Amino acid sequence: xxxxTAAEAGPPAADRAYQHVKAGLLDGGFPDGHLLSEGEIATxxxxxxxxVREAFLRLQxxxxxxxxxxxxxxxxxxxxxxxxxxxxxxLAMESFAIDKLATEGPEAMRTVGRELxxxxxxxxxxxxxxxxxxxxxxxxxxxxxxxxxxxxxxxxTALRDKQMRITATARTHxxxxxxxxxxxxxxxxxxxxxxxxAKQRLREHLVGTLRGLGISGGSYLDPEDEG
Amino acid sequence: xxxxTAAEAGPPAADRAYQHVKAGLLDGGFPDGHLLSEGEIATxxxxxxxxVREAFLRLQxxxxxxxxxxxxxxxxxxxxxxxxxxxxxxLAMESFAIDKLATEGPEAMRTVGRELxxxxxxxxxxxxxxxxxxxxxxxxxxxxxxxxxxxxxxxxTALRDKQMRITATARTHxxxxxxxxxxxxxxxxxxxxxxxxAKQRLREHLVGTLRGLGISGGSYLDPEDEG
DNA sequence: CGCATACAGCTTAGATACAAGCGGCGTGCA
DNA sequence: TGCACGCCGCTTGTATCTAAGCTGTATGCG
Numbered sequence: 005x006x007x008x009t010a011a012e013a014g015p016p017a018a019d020r021a022y023q024h025v026k027a028g029l030l031d032g033g034f035p036d037g038h039l040l041s042e043g044e045i046a047t048x049x050x051x052x053x054x055x056v057r058e059a060f061l062r063l064q065x066x067x068x069x070x071x072x073x074x075x076x077x078x079x080x081x082x083x084x085x086x087x088x089x090x091x092x093x094x095l096a097m098e099s100f101a102i103d104k105l106a107t108e109g110p111e112a113m114r115t116v117g118r119e120l121x122x123x124x125x126x127x128x129x130x131x132x133x134x135x136x137x138x139x140x141x142x143x144x145x146x147x148x149x150x151x152x153x154x155x156x157x158x159x160x161t162a163l164r165d166k167q168m169r170i171t172a173t174a175r176t177h178x179x180x181x182x183x184x185x186x187x188x189x190x191x192x193x194x195x196x197x198x199x200x201x202a203k204q205r206l207r208e209h210l211v212g213t214l215r216g217l218g219i220s221g222g223s224y225l226d227p228e229d230e231g
Numbered sequence: 232x233x234x235x236t237a238a239e240a241g242p243p244a245a246d247r248a249y250q251h252v253k254a255g256l257l258d259g260g261f262p263d264g265h266l267l268s269e270g271e272i273a274t275x276x277x278x279x280x281x282x283v284r285e286a287f288l289r290l291q292x293x294x295x296x297x298x299x300x301x302x303x304x305x306x307x308x309x310x311x312x313x314x315x316x317x318x319x320x321x322l323a324m325e326s327f328a329i330d331k332l333a334t335e336g337p338e339a340m341r342t343v344g345r346e347l348x349x350x351x352x353x354x355x356x357x358x359x360x361x362x363x364x365x366x367x368x369x370x371x372x373x374x375x376x377x378x379x380x381x382x383x384x385x386x387x388t389a390l391r392d393k394q395m396r397i398t399a400t401a402r403t404h405x406x407x408x409x410x411x412x413x414x415x416x417x418x419x420x421x422x423x424x425x426x427x428x429a430k431q432r433l434r435e436h437l438v439g440t441l442r443g444l445g446i447s448g449g450s451y452l453d454p455e456d457e458g
Numbered sequence: 459c460g461c462a463t464a465c466a467g468c469t470t471a472g473a474t475a476c477a478a479g480c481g482g483c484g485t486g487c488a
Numbered sequence: 489t490g491c492a493c494g495c496c497g498c499t500t501g502t503a504t505c506t507a508a509g510c511t512g513t514a515t516g517c518g
Contacts, residue, residue, distance in 0.1 A: 016300075017472065041499060052473045057500090058288060065292040067385070073243075074479045074500045089382040092331070096383065100323035104451045155316040155393075156323065158294070159386050166382075224331045244502065268469060279503045284470090301470045301509045 017051045021059035024049055029068050029079065030165075030172050036081035039072075066162060068169065084219045087170045090163055091210050092225060097160050098144060099203050101151035102194070110197035116150045117195030126191060128184040136180060137171070143187055170217065178216045186212065244278045248286035251276055256295050256306065257392075257399050263308035266299075293389060295396065311446045314397045317390055318437050319452060324387050325371060326430050328378035329421070337424035343377045344422030353415045363407060364398070370414055397444065405443045413439065 025045060028034040042053040042060065049056070060077050063069045070078045105113050124131065125143035141164055148160045186209040193202035211221040221229050252272060255261040269280040269287065276283070287304050290296045297305045332340050351358065352370035368391055375387045413436040420429035438448040448456050 043499080053500090054472050054474090057285075061285060061288055062292060065289060071500090074498090075481090076499065086382065089380045092327070092380050093382045093386065096323055096327035100319070100326075104319070107451045107454060153316045153319050155313065155320045155390070159320065159389075163382070224334045227334060270469080280470090281502055281504090298470090299510095301468095302511085303469060 016055070017049075018055035018058040021045060021049060021051065021055045022062055025056075025059050025063060026068070029063070030168050032172050034079050036079055036173065038079045039076040040079065041076045067166060082170045082173055084217075087167075087174075087217055087219055088214060088222055088225065090167050090170065091214050091221075094144075094160070094163055094167070095207060095210050095225065097156055097163070098147055098206055100156060101148045101153075102199050102202050102206070104151045104153070105194070106197075106199040112150075113194050113197045113199065113202075116147065117191050117193070117197075119150075120146060120191035121188065121195060123187070123191070126184055126188040128181050131180075133178075133180075136178075136183070140183060140187075141168075174217050179212075182212060183209075243282070244276075245282035245285040248272060248276060248278065248282045249289055252283075252286050252290060253295070253392075256290070257395050259399050261306050263306055263400060265306045266303040267306065268303045294393060309397045309400055311444075314394075314401075314444055314446055315441060315449055315452065317394050317397065318441050318448075320390055321371075321387070321394070322434060322437050322452065324383055324390070325374060325433055327383060328375045328380075329426050329429050329433070331378040331380070332421070333424075333426040339377075340421050340424045340426065340429075343374065344418050344420070344424075346377075347373060347418035348415065348422060350414070350418070353411055353418060358407075360405075360407075363405075363410070367410060367414070368395075374417075401444050406439075409439060410436075 025034070025040075034040060042056045045056045045059075046053045060069060060071060064071050064077070068080060070080050072078060102113075105116060120126065120143060123139070123143050123146065125136070125139035131139060145157075145160070145164070149157050151157075186205065190202055190205045190209060193199075193205055207225065211226045214221050214225065220226065223229060252261070252267075261267060269283045272283045272286075273280045287296060287298060291298050291304070295307060297307050299305060329340075332343060347353065347370060350366070350370050350373065352363070352366035358366060372384075372387070372391070376384050378384075413432065417429055417432045417436060420426075420432055434452065438453045441448050441452065447453065450456060
């Protein structure tokens with residue numbers, strides 16, 4: 005129980021505003037290039053502009069919005085170039101995680117590999133698309149977290165949010181069996197304590213993700229690529 | 232020039248608040264564990280609490296403060312463990328930059344290597360400690376920026392800010408000749424288009440930085456380390 | 459002497475009020 | 489017709505005000 009005097013007060017207004025706007029951003033409710041205003045959101049959520057302003061600031065810090073003084077908040081368009089940048093950054097961080105696990109000895113890798121093999125994201129099973137997406141996120145988050153570096157873990161989470169927006173924006177189908185199969189392959193490489201193979205499979209997986217968005221990997225992510 | 236009506240209005244109050252608090256955080260004016268309040272800062276800067284609140288929110292997002300509801304803003308203590316985590320993250324990102332440069336061909340590496348060799352951070356010359364620190368920052372920023380990944384560049388900047396706070400907190404002497412020498416060695420490896428050597432020298436450089444803070448590298452950053 | 463409770467002072471969270479900036483549109487003039 | 493200027497509405501930036509939460513202290517009781 006928390007209702008103090010009146011009726012509702014549950015979650016702080018600022019959090020509600022943040023969730024609301026972020027949800028709109030992620031599910032495409034607020035399209036790219038749209039200019040939204042504090043008052044607009046405040047009215048919709050029946051609160052004052054103050055909490056909405058806080059939400060806008062947070063979202064700007066996360067790179068979703070760009071605040072123009074006296075003008076409004078621009079919903080930043082996501083360019084294919086940025087999508088590639090995000091995937092490159094993910095590769096850098098997840099590769100770091102694998103490398104660090106490797107220095108902790110083969111036993112550490114095997115343990116994580118076994119944990120990942122049991123993860124739902126390796127099961128092609130009966131998952132909805134949304135559930136698979138969530139599982140995918142959890143799978144990679146687990147890998148990164150296993151490196152035991154809280155700074156990298158935080159940065160990685162922010163990256164995933166960014167990618168979520170990209171994915172939501174460019175609704176393209178994803179080859180589900182391919183994804184789960186690649187997850188399995190990556191987990192197996194870890195279980196076999198083969199960091200180089202794991203990193204290679206990770207790279208292929210991320211290139212596949214990018215391709216699923218209709219974007220080529222570029223020369224770094226995908227050396228086979230002509231671009 | 233920007234004075235509109237009265238006297239002062241130059242930079243927005245929110246920015247001034249942000250700069251002020253961040254400066255205090257970075258130069259140790261606000262010690263670890265100190266609980267500061269909006270009103271305190273607002274009074275000192277002769278403005279209302281609103282812009283100060285914005286500054287606090289930004290600084291919380293950057294990981295410098297932790298806001299406790301109805302209590303105040305806690306200046307987050309920096310643990311040696313976090314310092315190591317930051318350096319590990321830096322290694323991951325800068326190594327990524329080197330790798331990506333490598334895929335762009337030897338010519339790209341040589342160009343960046345030559346640029347870095349001319350950077351002040353390679354000159355043991357007559358630099359104040361503060362200037363050397365700034366140069367060091369510029370040196371590494373240049374390397375990361377050369378990878379042409381804006382997402383990584385942004386994340387890296389945030390990391391450097393965090394490290395600045397760590398360094399300011401733990402005032403330990405830094406071996407200046409060692410630093411410039413290591414910068415030079417790294418730049419030379421790039422000029423010679425040898426990415427593996429460059430990454431190795433980068434690693435040694437970062438371990439050295441960490442050691443300068445009185446912290447051991449741990450098994451990942453420094454495999455020679457027993458810890 | 460030990461503990462529970464009430465109070466006082468601090469703090470923030472959120473709402474409201476006010477001032478100023480920017481852009482679009484319409485009007486008037488050449 | 490074309491252009492310049494000025495007004496109007498929308499937006500944010502900042503200040504101020506009110507309500508409420510948390511902590512520490514002091515007080516009273518057992």
